[in-house]
Amino acid sequence: MTIERIETNDRMSRIVKHNGTVYLCGQVCADATKGITEQTQTMLDKVEALLLQAGSSKEHMLSATVYLKTMADFSAMNTVWDAWVPKGFAPARACVQAAMARDVLLVEISVVAALMR
Numbered sequence: 001m002t003i004e005r006i007e008t009n010d011r012m013s014r015i016v017k018h019n020g021t022v023y024l025c026g027q028v029c030a031d032a033t034k035g036i037t038e039q040t041q042t043m044l045d046k047v048e049a050l051l052l053q054a055g056s057s058k059e060h061m062l063s064a065t066v067y068l069k070t071m072a073d074f075s076a077m078n079t080v081w082d083a084w085v086p087k088g089f090a091p092a093r094a095c096v097q098a099a100m101a102r103d104v105l106l107v108e109i110s111v112v113a114a115l116m117r
Helices: 036-054 071-084
Strands: 003-008 013-018 021-024 061-068 092-097 107-114
Touching: 013 036, 021 036, 036 071, 036 107, 061 071, 071 092
Parallel strands: 061 092
Antiparallel strands: 003 013, 013 021, 021 107, 061 107
């Protein structure tokens, strides 16, 4: 059972693969000057690209944890999320309010997925 780490630095790996499972590090938006809709969309675009790089896909997500700076953004984030997740392939998901690493960040996500076989 080998562990494969991709894009690793001293602090973390962007992708870890082990025993048929893909773990992504927390992902944030591409442009933190934007609002919750744009931050959520670009964050999910990054998740999709990393899943594909790892040999997985949105349809293979097992779980997702969404961190919101404020629960006032819950509905707007869910609108983007609902359009992004393929029908019938929603992962187990939690959504919590959390302090962000940078004040301008509104949303972050951590994803676990199965490898495509």
